[in-house]
Amino acid sequence: MRSKDELKQEAIFKATIKLVNKIGFVSSSVAKIAKEANVSPATIYIYYKNKEDLLITTYAEIKKKMSVALLKNFDDSKPFRDILFVFWKNGFEFVAKNRELYMYAEQFANSPYSENVDHKELEKHFEPMIKVLQNGIEQKVIKDVSFEILATFIFYPIMIMSNSKISKALELNEKNIETGFQLGWDAIKL
Amino acid sequence: MRSKDELKQEAIFKATIKLVNKIGFVSSSVAKIAKEANVSPATIYIYYKNKEDLLITTYAEIKKKMSVALLKNFDDSKPFRDILFVFWKNGFEFVAKNRELYMYAEQFANSPYSENVDHKELEKHFEPMIKVLQNGIEQKVIKDVSFEILATFIFYPIMIMSNSKISKALELNEKNIETGFQLGWDAIKL
Amino acid sequence: MRSKDELKQEAIFKATIKLVNKIGFVSSSVAKIAKEANVSPATIYIYYKNKEDLLITTYAEIKKKMSVALLKNFDDSKPFRDILFVFWKNGFEFVAKNRELYMYAEQFANSPYSENVDHKELEKHFEPMIKVLQNGIEQKVIKDVSFEILATFIFYPIMIMSNSKISKALELNEKNIETGFQLGWDAIKL
Amino acid sequence: MRSKDELKQEAIFKATIKLVNKIGFVSSSVAKIAKEANVSPATIYIYYKNKEDLLITTYAEIKKKMSVALLKNFDDSKPFRDILFVFWKNGFEFVAKNRELYMYAEQFANSPYSENVDHKELEKHFEPMIKVLQNGIEQKVIKDVSFEILATFIFYPIMIMSNSKISKALELNEKNIETGFQLGWDAIKL
DNA sequence: GATGAATGAGTGTTCATTCAT
DNA sequence: CATGAATGAACACTCATTCAT
The missing domain is CATH 1.10.10.60 (Homeodomain-like)
Structure with a gap:
């Protein structure tokens, strides 16, 4: 065969x-x-079992790649702010190098198929980042607010700034990326 | 009539x-x-000319309603932080009261039709907010960075926190909404 | 419109x-x-709602035409044997003149779609024939056995003899049709 | 082995x-x-050469099994009526014990594949029954009419009465089976 | 202005069959 | 001999759009 x-x-x-x-x-x-x-x-x-399976599996694959990319050079022993900055830079780097993957994920997340994804399973790949934030709270380096709010200011801005329409207006050079991180950091730091 | x-x-x-x-x-x-x-x-x-026209016009209509809602109680003479806070609260209120409109807009923005929208035209409705931010920069109340970056931390978080998946985990009560604003404010303030 | x-x-x-x-x-x-x-x-x-609806409706239509054909020249006052003979001849005549309708019905009845037909409803059209047989039993002209068995010998033979494969071997002339009826009659008569 | x-x-x-x-x-x-x-x-x-070959061969196999079953306890020397009754009972027994085979054959016979079957070849297995009927005619025990008509009243009723829809209404117990045979016999006997 | 009928092109999916191993 | 991969053609059905009234 x-x-x-x-x-x-x-x-x-x-x-x-x-x-x-x-x-x-x-x-x-x-x-x-x-x-x-x-x-x-x-x-x-x-x-693939059917179209939905194809689209969902493709999304899951991308999400895995994303998490791997974000965790590049992850070093627990570095200062807290530096760890976050590495995440931040990895994020922009991933989007820059994998625009297509990133944009597929964006479109998928807003499609009805998204409801049928096992999000719990996918979020496991992102656990290290959650843990880092928890450490930050315990060490009184960042504000003690819910994970979702923290993520809104230190993780999701990567996506927003990378968004094609916005990034057309906003040149994504080294300087702007660092400025963005500074704002995110100011938002969450104690 | x-x-x-x-x-x-x-x-x-x-x-x-x-x-x-x-x-x-x-x-x-x-x-x-x-x-x-x-x-x-x-x-x-x-x-409507065709399906695309129907969907786009519907989107534009919603965006207009949104901008009107955001500008409710807009008072130039208030302190800068208060003006922004009113925008912020209006945003959450609009989503809460018009979930369907908001979710349509979300889905539409990630569809290919979105590319054919005259975004310039739509953004005109949001000019007052841009002007407020510009004032803030001139008065040295907030950081002197590009409008897109500022918006990322003080306007877009409304959308992220309102996102159905996130807002399921994050109870959108008065306290969380105010906490969110505090982080956004810390991000942009000088 | x-x-x-x-x-x-x-x-x-x-x-x-x-x-x-x-x-x-x-x-x-x-x-x-x-x-x-x-x-x-x-x-x-x-x-039609879908393929099944098309096939079933077509079948029902044919069945109705059949029942109308069988009841042609129906005359309650004739002798019992004559009434049955008219049914018998009408049956052969219908098949002869409407081979295509008859063969569609045959094929349909052996298809899985047949299970979804409201047979009760369709059988209503054939009630006069059932009543005739019941009268025959009451008047002690024919054997007092179940309707299904009677039908097997006085109605179904019409279909069998009309069946394309058999009727190729069996010339369906006046004589053979009458001979067939004689056998059916001998089967059920008292 | x-x-x-x-x-x-x-x-x-x-x-x-x-x-x-x-x-x-x-x-x-x-x-x-x-x-x-x-x-x-x-x-x-x-x-099998192709799907058609598979279906046809399967049908032929079943037909062979059927003929073997019908000829069980075949004894030329018994009285004529008894010989026929054994055929009759064997028929019902076969259907009862091999519903699936019988129903496959029913469905197949009404499919277009049926046209491509070598019916002549298959009918050879049923020759003993034909010979029995011929003997009956010669011995003036049954009516001198064509084989097809005789079969219509003494062989096909087995299939009709066994038909799932009819046999649901008609309990196929010993009594009904014997009643059926009596009618068939009355039809063909001289 | 408003309608339901009508349609060619497309949808996701399965088909009978063949190929390469 | 036996297999699962591979496929073009077909499947039932829906689409966005236009037509005739």
């Missing part, structure tokens, strides 16, 4: 992301993805 | 938002919107 | 039967039926 | 019948049959 062709699955993965970026989530049909991947529509159904 | 057609257009407007909230952007077809509005599909094409 | 075109519905009805006779129940797709009826596939869904 | 392949072919045979009974003729795809038989779709094409 023929063995599963990993190149094919990779091609489908990439085609999915590429097409969603090119024509948007709504218009990305299975047939078009198949054509982009140089594959028969039926082949997609060998690797 | 309203003429008959305005009633119809209003019905279509409401049906569009209701349906997008019920079944999502992707599944909301013209036929279904027509049925929800108790109107023939053909009727929609009297008031 | 355009009014529903009865010619169109009629065309779909006829195309359905014609195609099922030409290529069989299994291969008769909606697209093929549409082409046969010179109509868009989408048009079929204006007149 | 059976070789490995015969086991596989047997598995495919059983799976085909089981599946057709479970989900109907129309929905029974090669892939599903393969899964039911715990076999690869490709394997089916080793034993």
Whole structure:
């Protein structure tokens, strides 16, 4: 028998992301993805149960890559502010180098498919960051407020500033990225 | 007095938002919107050029309502921090009272249709807020950084904290809303 | 607005039967039926909820025509044997003149769709025949056995003898039809 | 001892019948049959030329089993009526014990595949019954009419009475089976 | 202005069959 | 012999839009 062709699955993965970026989530049909991947529509159904499975799995894959990227050079022993700054820079670097992955994730998160994702499972990859914030609270370095509020000012700004419409107006150079971090830090620090 | 057609257009407007909230952007077809509005599909094409026009116009309408809501009780003579706090509270109030409008806008902003919106035109409604921030910079009350970065910490957090998934975890009571504002303020203040 | 075109519905009805006779129940797709009826596939869904609805409604229509045909020249006052003979002849006549309708019904009855038919409703059209048999039993003209068994020998043989494979071997002339009735009559008479 | 392949072919045979009974003729795809038989779709094409071949061969196999069953306890020397009654009872017994085989045959006979069966070949298995009837005619025990008409009243009623819809209304107990035979006998006897 | 009928092109998915191992 | 991967064509059905009234 023929063995599963990993190149094919990779091609489908990439085609999915590429097409969603090119024509948007709504218009990305299975047939078009198949054509982009140089594959028969039926082949997609060998690797994925259905369209939803394809889109969700692709999203999960991206999220995993993101978490790995954010944790690059993670060093527990560094000063607290430096640890956060590394997260911050990693975030912008990931978006810069993987615009397509990032934008797919953005579109997916606002689609109805998003409701069927096992978010608990995906958030596990981001636990180190949560722990860092908890340490910061315990060591009285940052304000003692809920994780969601902290994240709103120190993690989500990465996404907002990276957002295509905003980043068109806002040049994402070293200086602006550092300025942004300074504001985020001022927001949460004690 | 309203003429008959305005009633119809209003019905279509409401049906569009209701349906997008019920079944999502992707599944909301013209036929279904027509049925929800108790109107023939053909009727929609009297008031709107095509589906895209319907969705975009609906979005623009919502954005206008949003800007009006944000500017409620706007008083130039108040202290700077108070002016911003009123914006902030108005934002949360609008989302709380108009969840459906807000969620439609969220979904729309991440759809490919969004690219065809005349954002410049829409942003005009938000000019007062931009001017307030500019005043703040001139009066050396807040940091002298680009408008986009400031907005990231004092306007966008409203959207993030209102996001359904986050606001499920984060109870949006008076206290959390004020805490959020405190962080935003600390981020931008000099 | 355009009014529903009865010619169109009629065309779909006829195309359905014609195609099922030409290529069989299994291969008769909606697209093929549409082409046969010179109509868009989408048009079929204006007149019928879905494929099942199309097939079932077509079947019901045929059954109604059948019952009407069987009851032709029905005369309660005739001798019992004569009444039955009229049913018998009407049956063969209907099959002879409406081979396609009859064969559609045959195929349908053995399809899984058949399970979703409201048989109770359809059988109402055949009540006169049931009543005739009941009278026969009461008047001690025919055997007092269950209706199903009686029907097996005096109604179903019409179908069996009309069956294409059998009727190829068995010439369905006046004589054979009368001979068949004689056997059926001998079976049930007291 | 059976070789490995015969086991596989047997598995495919059983799976085909089981599946057709479970989900109907129309929905029974090669892939599903393969899964039911715990076999690869490709394997089916080793034993059968194509789907049609699979279905036809399965039908022929069943027909052979049927004829063997009908001829159980066949004894030329018994009185004529008794011989027929044994056929009759064997028929009902076969259906009772092999509902699935019988129902597959019913569904198949009304499918377009049926046209491609070599009926002549299959009917050979039923020759003894034909001969019995011929003897009956010669011995002036039964009416001198064509075989098809005789069969209509003494063989086909087995199938009609066994039909799932009818046999739901008609309890197939010893008494009803014997009553049925009496009617059939009255039909054909001289 | 308002409608439901009508449609070709598209949807996601499964089909019978073949291929490479 | 036996397999799961692979596929183009087909499936039932819905789409955004236009037509005739």
